Amino acid sequence: MRIGIDLDNTLADYGNVVGQMCRVHGVETGGGDPKLALRAYLRAAGREAEWTALQGELYGPLMEGAEPFPGAVNFLISAAAAGADCIVVSHRTPRPIAGQAHDLHAAARAWIKGHLPPGLEVHLAETKQEKLSRIGKLRVDVFIDDLPELLGAAGFPAGVAKVLFDPRGEHPEQPGVERFRTWAEIAARLLG
Ligand SMILES: [Mg+2]
Structure with missing residues (x-):
């Protein structure tokens, strides 16, 4: 998977x-x-x-100063142990839209290196469209995101199962989207 x-x-x-x-x-x-x-x-x-x-x-x-959500690191470790490939796909502009010209892609890579298990494949897209097309090209079976609008986008690749991470339980049900509040629940669903 x-x-x-x-x-x-x-x-x-x-x-x-x-x-x-x-x-x-x-x-x-x-x-x-x-x-x-x-x-x-x-x-x-x-x-x-x-x-x-x-x-x-x-x-x-x-x-x-950000921390992995509780259970997220365990999920990545358990997935690898189960033979699943986890691939991080993020959408970030390379530089902020306003303020100082920080390198946002370097910040993301440094955080991943410091907080997540080694060996993760990481893709940093510069636009939402690029993120959607990358998800399609990577041929993932499922994609996990916190934004309902990303999972519900017209350009979301067909055949990819949609999982909404909704830790505050603030989003309504969306057709074709499975919604979970914790990483433990996602692990039970995908790796159980
Ligand atoms: Mg997000």
């Missing part, structure tokens, strides 16, 4: 980093998604540009 997996917010959990940003800005998250709380706060304050620049920091130098 070949398993394609998204990187940001699927393997890499930015909760701690964004939570820290919220504390710095005095933003109350109310137990919700800290990223949405921070974005709403900056937008409401007319500081949208700052939000865009912050994302360049988040996916660049601050990425080293």
Whole structure:
């Protein structure tokens, strides 16, 4: 089995980093998604540009503060032990849209090297379309992503099973998409 997996917010959990940003800005998250709380706060304050620049920091130098989601590393190890190939396919611009010109692809590769088991195949696409076509060319059996819009995209390759990683349980059911809140559940479904 070949398993394609998204990187940001699927393997890499930015909760701690964004939570820290919220504390710095005095933003109350109310137990919700800290990223949405921070974005709403900056937008409401007319500081949208700052939000865009912050994302360049988040996916660049601050990425080293991100942690693998609980169970994600175990999943990769168990998959390899079961003879499955795990392939990371991420969509990131090479440089941030705003702010300092951090190398976002280098940050992603460094994080993967530091946090995930060695030997993973990694593909960093520059656009969503490129990511979709890469998923098709890699002939994966299943793709795991945190974005319903990626799995539901018109260009999503036919014949690839869709798994939505939805740790907050915030997305509605989507036809043809299996939805899980934890990596343990994904492991039980795909590797069990
Ligand atoms: Mg993602």
